[in-house]
Amino acid sequence: MPEIRVTPLGAGQDVGRSCILVSIAGKNVMLDCGMHMGFNDDRRFPDFSYITQNGRLTDFLDCVIISHFHLDHCGALPYFSEMVGYDGPIYMTHPTQAICPILLEDYRKIAVDKKGEANFFTSQMIKDCMKKVVAVHLHQTVQVHDELEIKAYYAGHVLGAAMFQIKVGSESVVYTGDYNMTPDRHLGAAWIDKCRPNLLITESTYATTIRDSKRCRERDFLKKVHETVERGGKVLIPVFALGRAQELCILLETFWERMNLKVPIYFSTGLTEKANHYYKLFIPWTNQKIRKTFVQRNMFEFKHIKAFDRAFADNPGPMVVFATPGMLHAGQSLQIFRKWAGNEKNMVIMPGYCVQGTVGHKILSGQRKLEMEGRQVLEVKMQVEYMSFSAHADAKGIMQLVGQAEPESVLLVHGEAKKMEFLKQKIEQELRVSCYMPANGETVTLPTSPSIPVGISLGLLKREMAQGLLPEAKKPRLLHGTLIMKDSNFRLVSSEQALKELGLAEHQLRFTCRVHLHDTRKEQETALRVYSHLKSVLKDHCVQHLPDGSVTVESVLLQAAAPSEDPGTKVLLVSWTYQDEELGSFLTSLLKKGLPQAPS
Amino acid sequence: YCLSGHPTLPCNVLKFKSTTIMLDCGLDMTSTLNFLPLPLVQSPRLSNLPGWSLKDGNAFLDKIYIIPSLSFRRANNLSTVDVILISNYALYDALPIHTRHTGFTAQCMPRNHQCQKAQSASLLLPSPLKDAVEVSTWRRCYTMQEVNSALSKIQLVGYSQKIELFGAVQVTPLSSGYALGSSNWIIQSHYEKVSYVSGSSLLTTHPQPMDQASLKNSDVLVLTGLTQIPTANPDGMVGEFCSNLALTVRNGGNVLVPCYPSGVIYDLLECLYQYIDSAGLSSVPLYFISPVANSSLEFSQIFAEWLCHNKQSKVYLPEPPFPHAELIQTNKLKHYPSIHGDFSNDFRQPCVVFTGHPSLRFGDVVHFMELWGKSSLNTVIFTEPDFSYLEALAPYQPLAMKCIYCPIDTRLNFIQVSKLLKEVQPLHVVCPEQYTQPPPAQSHRMDLMIDCQPPAMSYRRAEVLALPFKRRYEKIEIMPELADSLVPMEIKPGISLATVSAVLHTKDNKHLLQPPPRPAQPTSGKKRKRVSDDVPDCKVLKPLLSGSIPVEQFVQTLEKHGFSDIKVEDTAKGHIVLLQEAETLIQIEEDSTHIICDNDEMLRVRLRDLVLKFLQKF
Numbered sequence A: 001m002p003e004i005r006v007t008p009l010g011a012g013q014d015v016g017r018s019c020i021l022v023s024i025a026g027k028n029v030m031l032d033c034g035m036h037m038g039f040n041d042d043r044r045f046p047d048f049s050y051i052t053q054n055g056r057l058t059d060f061l062d063c064v065i066i067s068h069f070h071l072d073h074c075g076a077l078p079y080f081s082e083m084v085g086y087d088g089p090i091y092m093t094h095p096t097q098a099i100c101p102i103l104l105e106d107y108r109k110i111a112v113d114k115k116g117e118a119n120f121f122t123s124q125m126i127k128d129c130m131k132k133v134v135a136v137h138l139h140q141t142v143q144v145h146d147e148l149e150i151k152a153y154y155a156g157h158v159l160g161a162a163m164f165q166i167k168v169g170s171e172s173v174v175y176t177g178d179y180n181m182t183p184d185r186h187l188g189a190a191w192i193d194k195c196r197p198n199l200l201i202t203e204s205t206y207a208t209t210i211r212d213s214k215r216c217r218e219r220d221f222l223k224k225v226h227e228t229v230e231r232g233g234k235v236l237i238p239v240f241a242l243g244r245a246q247e248l249c250i251l252l253e254t255f256w257e258r259m260n261l262k263v264p265i266y267f268s269t270g271l272t273e274k275a276n277h278y279y280k281l282f283i284p285w286t287n288q289k290i291r292k293t294f295v296q297r298n299m300f301e302f303k304h305i306k307a308f309d310r311a312f313a314d315n316p317g318p319m320v321v322f323a324t325p326g327m328l329h330a331g332q333s334l335q336i337f338r339k340w341a342g343n344e345k346n347m348v349i350m351p352g353y354c355v356q357g358t359v360g361h362k363i364l365s366g367q368r369k370l371e372m373e374g375r376q377v378l379e380v381k382m383q384v385e386y387m388s389f390s391a392h393a394d395a396k397g398i399m400q401l402v403g404q405a406e407p408e409s410v411l412l413v414h415g416e417a418k419k420m421e422f423l424k425q426k427i428e429q430e431l432r433v434s435c436y437m438p439a440n441g442e443t444v445t446l447p448t449s450p451s452i453p454v455g456i457s458l459g460l461l462k463r464e465m466a467q468g469l470l471p472e473a474k475k476p477r478l479l480h481g482t483l484i485m486k487d488s489n490f491r492l493v494s495s496e497q498a499l500k501e502l503g504l505a506e507h508q509l510r511f512t513c514r515v516h517l518h519d520t521r522k523e524q525e526t527a528l529r530v531y532s533h534l535k536s537v538l539k540d541h542c543v544q545h546l547p548d549g550s551v552t553v554e555s556v557l558l559q560a561a562a563p564s565e566d567p568g569t570k571v572l573l574v575s576w577t578y579q580d581e582e583l584g585s586f587l588t589s590l591l592k593k594g595l596p597q598a599p600s
Numbered sequence B: 001y002c003l004s005g006h007p008t009l010p011c012n013v014l015k016f017k018s019t020t021i022m023l024d025c026g027l028d029m030t031s032t033l034n035f036l037p038l039p040l041v042q043s044p045r046l047s048n049l050p051g052w053s054l055k056d057g058n059a060f061l062d063k064i065y066i067i068p069s070l071s072f073r074r075a076n077n078l079s080t081v082d083v084i085l086i087s088n089y090a091l092y093d094a095l096p097i098h099t100r101h102t103g104f105t106a107q108c109m110p111r112n113h114q115c116q117k118a119q120s121a122s123l124l125l126p127s128p129l130k131d132a133v134e135v136s137t138w139r140r141c142y143t144m145q146e147v148n149s150a151l152s153k154i155q156l157v158g159y160s161q162k163i164e165l166f167g168a169v170q171v172t173p174l175s176s177g178y179a180l181g182s183s184n185w186i187i188q189s190h191y192e193k194v195s196y197v198s199g200s201s202l203l204t205t206h207p208q209p210m211d212q213a214s215l216k217n218s219d220v221l222v223l224t225g226l227t228q229i230p231t232a233n234p235d236g237m238v239g240e241f242c243s244n245l246a247l248t249v250r251n252g253g254n255v256l257v258p259c260y261p262s263g264v265i266y267d268l269l270e271c272l273y274q275y276i277d278s279a280g281l282s283s284v285p286l287y288f289i290s291p292v293a294n295s296s297l298e299f300s301q302i303f304a305e306w307l308c309h310n311k312q313s314k315v316y317l318p319e320p321p322f323p324h325a326e327l328i329q330t331n332k333l334k335h336y337p338s339i340h341g342d343f344s345n346d347f348r349q350p351c352v353v354f355t356g357h358p359s360l361r362f363g364d365v366v367h368f369m370e371l372w373g374k375s376s377l378n379t380v381i382f383t384e385p386d387f388s389y390l391e392a393l394a395p396y397q398p399l400a401m402k403c404i405y406c407p408i409d410t411r412l413n414f415i416q417v418s419k420l421l422k423e424v425q426p427l428h429v430v431c432p433e434q435y436t437q438p439p440p441a442q443s444h445r446m447d448l449m450i451d452c453q454p455p456a457m458s459y460r461r462a463e464v465l466a467l468p469f470k471r472r473y474e475k476i477e478i479m480p481e482l483a484d485s486l487v488p489m490e491i492k493p494g495i496s497l498a499t500v501s502a503v504l505h506t507k508d509n510k511h512l513l514q515p516p517p518r519p520a521q522p523t524s525g526k527k528r529k530r531v532s533d534d535v536p537d538c539k540v541l542k543p544l545l546s547g548s549i550p551v552e553q554f555v556q557t558l559e560k561h562g563f564s565d566i567k568v569e570d571t572a573k574g575h576i577v578l579l580q581e582a583e584t585l586i587q588i589e590e591d592s593t594h595i596i597c598d599n600d601e602m603l604r605v606r607l608r609d610l611v612l613k614f615l616q617k618f
Helices: A077-085 A094-114 A123-131 A214-230 A244-259 A271-281 A288-293 A310-314 A331-340 A359-364 A395-405 A417-430 A458-468 A495-501 A523-537 A578-592 B030-034 B057-075 B095-105 B126-139 B144-152 B234-250 B264-278 B293-302 B309-315 B324-329 B342-346 B365-372 B389-396 B414-424 B480-485 B551-560 B601-613
Strands: A003-010 A019-024 A027-031 A063-065 A090-093 A133-136 A141-143 A148-154 A162-168 A171-175 A199-203 A234-238 A265-268 A305-308 A319-323 A347-350 A369-371 A377-379 A383-386 A409-413 A434-436 A444-447 A452-457 A478-486 A489-493 A508-518 A543-545 A551-553 A556-561 A569-577 B012-016 B019-023 B083-086 B114-118 B154-157 B163-165 B169-175 B183-188 B193-198 B220-224 B255-258 B286-289 B333-336 B352-355 B379-382 B402-405 B428-432 B457-459 B473-478 B489-492 B495-507 B510-514 B566-570 B574-579 B584-589 B592-598
Touching: A003 A171, A003 A199, A019 A162, A019 A171, A027 A162, A063 A077, A063 A148, A077 A094, A077 A123, A090 A094, A090 A162, A094 A123, A094 A133, A094 A271, A094 B309, A123 A133, A199 A395, A214 A234, A214 A244, A214 A319, A214 A347, A234 A331, A244 A265, A244 A271, A244 A305, A244 A319, A271 B293, A305 A319, A310 A319, A310 A331, A319 A331, A347 A359, A359 A369, A359 A383, A395 A417, A409 A417, A417 A434, A452 A458, A458 B473, A478 A495, A489 A495, A508 A578, A508 B601, A523 A543, A523 A551, A523 A556, A523 A569, A523 A578, A556 A578, A569 A578, A578 B601, B220 B414, B234 B255, B234 B264, B234 B379, B234 B402, B255 B365, B264 B286, B264 B324, B264 B352, B286 B293, B293 B324, B293 B333, B324 B333, B333 B342, B352 B365, B379 B389, B389 B402, B473 B480, B480 B510, B551 B566, B551 B574, B551 B601, B584 B601, B592 B601
Parallel strands: A027 A063, A063 A090, A090 A133, A171 A199, A199 A409, A234 A319, A234 A347, A265 A305, A265 A319, A347 A383, A409 A434, A452 A489, A508 B592, B019 B083, B083 B114, B114 B154, B193 B220, B220 B428, B255 B352, B255 B379, B286 B333, B286 B352, B379 B402, B428 B457, B473 B510
Antiparallel strands: A003 A019, A003 A444, A019 A027, A141 A148, A148 A162, A162 A171, A369 A377, A452 B473, A478 A489, A478 B495, A508 A569, A543 A551, A551 A556, A556 A569, B012 B019, B163 B169, B169 B183, B183 B193, B489 B495, B495 B510, B566 B574, B574 B584, B584 B592
8 A cells, every 4th residue: 555654853743953754655755954953962953864774865865855944944954965965956945045055154153163063064065065956936846756746835934935745646745844824024925726635744833822913913013112212222133034034124114214213223244134135136935015016115125224233232222133043042142132131121022933942942931040151140131022923824824724735634743742732633623634743753654545547548538428418417327448557558448449459359249039929910010019019118228110120229139030830929039249238138028028918 | 720920929729628728929010110100299201201101000900910810710719718828028919909809708608718927927017018008108009907907817837837727738838048937838638748839049148048858758849939030140149239339339429229128138238238348338328218127127136036047146145137237236227217207317428228119110219210310420229130120210211320230039040940859859840831941032041941850830820730649548547446446357468458347527627437336226125116117227338258169168068057968060150059958059159159049038147157257358
C-alpha cells in the first residue's frame, strides 16, 4: 500500500529549527532547514544523522524546500549543505534567495565573531550553499524530476514567504511554512486553491489564540508608544530586520505624519535599511495597496525614520528605536535593552513571538531580575509590553486554510505541544479531518490510496458518454472494457479493440432453441402473433418483424417453421449469441408459456 | 482558424478538445499610415495635402477590425471563445473590442470569457491605458471603460504555471525571451501537445531567456511573430543607433526616437547609459515623454523575477536591475506624461526625445516632427519595425531633418528558427503562409523562409486548417478498490489483459471508474405482477469470448458431467457434437460454437457453462 511518511527533525511540538522530512511515493523531500534560537550547542541544528546513517544525503533526498528566510527556517542550511554535505537542489522564492544569505551572514558574525565559536560555517560556505538554490515563482510548477513536482503559493508571513505543494502522481502534500491569513500593512493574505492534498502540514504557533481585530491592536500600539514619548520615555522595539519592522515603520510613519510629531524614530543601521530596499524591489510580493500606489509613492521610503547610531542610545529625551534581533537574545537590541532597562519611564514593546530561553521570553513571562553573562543581575524596571504583531495565522486562520485546501489529513508542527493538542481536537471535531502532531524524530505514516491513471480509448469513452446522456442517466451505468497492460503502459480499450490489437479472433457462441407452439395457422401468421405478443411485453426493446417472416428482438432472431409431421405444432427457432444470453433465455421461457389467445 | 493577415500580429483560434482558444489578438495599426497625422495645432499645410483621407474614426475602425471579426463569425460565434492567451504586450490591443462583442452575445449565451495573460500585465497595464488615452480622444475606437472591463477579465499567470481549462486541457506559459513577460504557450491534454511560439528571441537582452526544453515532444508547433527585418542584425543596429545619435547631438541637433513606451526602450536606455559617458555626451538630456513613462520605468524595476540572470543577481545586492534608475537619479533622463506642463519649462536643446506613437500619426511625436522637421541638424531615428518609415514620413515631406532607419527586432530570424526546430523536433509545424516563401522583394533569398522536415503547413488569413493529429486516448482514473479487484491474465509475454466492468463517472471533463454497485438483491418471493417486470436489462454487457475448443477434451468433459451417447461428426470447418438423448446439436468451429437444443433451459445452461470453461472472456 502506498503511504506518506512524515518525520519532523525539528519543529515537532516545538517552535524553532523547522526541519521536516517527507517521504511521498518513494520520493524524499526535506522541508525547511532551520536553527533553534534558544540553544547554543548541538541542539540548535536538526539532527541530520537521522536521515541516513551512512551514505550521502544527496542520494537520499530528492530536494530541499525553504519556505522563507527566517533563521528558524533556513539557519542550518549552510551547515547542512556544506558541512554535512548535500549537493541536490534547494528551492526557495526569489525574495528568500535574495535575503537569506544576508541573514545567514549576520547570524554567522554574531556566532563566530562575537561569541568566538569555532566549527561554524564560513562566509564562503554560505555563498557555496546559495549556488545550489533554484528560485521559483509563485504558482510556477517546477518539475524537480519526472515524477516529483512542486508549486509555490503566497503565504504572506514575510516578504517572499511561500507555501509549497509537493506532488508525485496523484498524491500530494502541502507544507505551509509560516503564514498569515489576514493581510497587514505591507503584505497580503495567504491563499491556496482547493488542491485537496493528502496531507497538509501546517504551523500552529498561535494554535489557541484568536486575535482581536488588527485595527485595535494597531491603535493600542500607537497609543502606548505615544504615551511613553509624551512623558519623555524611550521606546525600544526589538524586531527582526525584515517583516514586522517594515509593517511597524509604515504604521509609525503614517502616525507621525498625521500627529505631526517631532520625536525621532530610528532603526538599527545596516540590515533594516537594506531590507527596506529589498521591499522596494520586490513590490509584487507586497499587498495590493502598496502595489497600486508605488508609482506615485513608494511606501518603503520613510521620511521620519532615520538610521540609528550606537551613541544615540545615551541621548537624553524621548525616542523610538527599532533594533534587531527580535527576541532580545543578542546584538544591538540587547545592548540597548541593558542600557534602558533600569528606568521605569522607558518601555520595551515585544511585537512578536519569543522562543524559550531568550531574554525576550523571560521578561514576557514576568521575570524582573535577569542573570546576564558574568553573573551580573539586571533589574528590569522599564515597562514590558507584548503586542502580537507576528504574522502567523491564529486558530481561526489555520482552520480557514484547512478549509480552503480540503486536505485528507492535517499535521501540526511549529507550535507548543499543549496548544497543538487543543487545535488538534478542534480540527478533528469541527472539520472531521484526522490530525497528527508528531514530536521530533517521531514518524507519522499515512496510507494513501491513489487512483490509477490509465489511458482510455476515445472511441470507448465517447460511446459510453453518449449513452450516459440518456434521460435515465441517473441509473449507474456499467462501462465495459479491457485493460491492456504492456510494460508499464496501461490502456483501457473496448473488448473488440483489445482482441483486434492482440490478433485474437473472436469466438462466437450461439444458442438456438426450439420452442414448440401449438398453432394451427400458417407460419407467417404465427410469426405475426409472436411479434405482436413480444411487442406488447417488451416495451423497452426493439422488436421488429422482418419481411422474410422472422422476428428480431434486439439481435435475437426468431423464426417460425412448420415441421412436417405435425401441422398443429409450429417450431419456433430462437437464436442468440452469448452476448444476448439474458434476453435469449428470457424469451425462450416466455414463449414456452405459450402465446395469448389471438384476438378474434 | 487564422484571423489576421499580418504574420507578426497574429490572431489565431484553436479548437482543441471542445475548448476554443484564441491565441493573441493584435491590432494591425499599419493602416493608420493612410491617415493624416493628428497634430497638436491644426496646420493648414497638413490638411491641404492630397492623397490622404481625413480622419474618420469609425470607418477606420471598421476597416481594421471588422474584417477579421466577420470572417470568424461566419465560421463561428465569437462568444464561443473560451479563453484568450496573450503572448506579449503588443498583442492584445484588440482585446477590448473582442470582449465588447462577446458582451453583446453574452445575453443569450453563457459567458465564458476568461482571459489569461502573461504575468506582468500589471507592467503592461499602462500601455493599454496609453492606447485608450490617445485613442479615445482621437477616434473613439474603444473607451476607457471598455479597456477597464477587458482588463478586469484578465487573469495573471506565471511562467510554468499550469492552468486547467474545464479539466479538458492544460495551458502553460513559458518564457519566450522577447520582452518583459512575453511568453510562448503550451496547450496540452494528457496525450497531445500543441506549442504556440510567438515573438520569441534567443538573444540575451533584459528578459528571462527563452525556455526551449519544454517545447520538446510537441505534436504541433504553431510558429508566428518572427522578425520583420530578417536581414538586419539587432546588435549592429544598436551600434548604428548610438553613433548616429552621438553625431547629431555633437552637431547641436536634436534626436527624435519614435517608440513604444515599453520593450526595446529599456535596452536602448541601457545602451545609451554606457555609451553617452564614453562618448562624452553626459550633459545631453534624455527626455521620455509618454502618459505612462513614469510607470513604465518604475514597473520595469520591480519585475526582477522575470528578468535575465544578470539582472536578477543585481537585485540581490540590492540594486535596481535597470541602469535607467541611475540615469533618473542623476537627472540625465527625465520623464513626462506629456509635452504640456513641466516639460516646457525643463526643455533644453540639444536633446534626445523618446516618444510615441511610432506611426507618426498620433501622440506627442507629431508635435516634434513639426517642430524639428525643418532643420537638417536634427535627426529622427526609427527603431520600431512595425511601420514602414517612408510611409510614416510621407505626410511630413518635404523634410529637412535626417532620417535614419535602425530597426531593432530581436525576434527569431530564419536561421534561428531552423536551429530551434532542430532542437525541439515537433511532429508538425504550422506557420503563416508568408514564412514559407522568400519575401517578394528578395525572391532569390531562399534562406529567408522556414525550412524544416516535414514541410511546414501554412495558413492564410481567414483560412481554417485542420491540425494533423488524431486524438485516440484520454486519461481516466481507476479507483484503487476497483484496481484491486481486477484479475489480469497474461496473454502474450509482457502483455496482460484484464476485463474491467465499472461505473463511469464524469465530472468537469475528468473521468473516474468506480467499482460497480453490488447487484441488487433479487426480489424475494414470486410476487410478479407483470411479465414485463421480468424483462432482463439487456444493457448488462456480456464479455466477448475468444479462443477455440478442442473437441476431444470437450467430449471428455461432457462425459464427465454425465452426458452419454455422444457422437462426433467431422465437418468441413470443424466438428459437430451430437447429444442424441437430448436431441441437441453442438457445432464447433474454429471461431464459433453453436448450440442447438430443445427448449430445456437447464440443459442449455449446463452446456453453456461447459463451453465457457474453454474460452477466455474479455
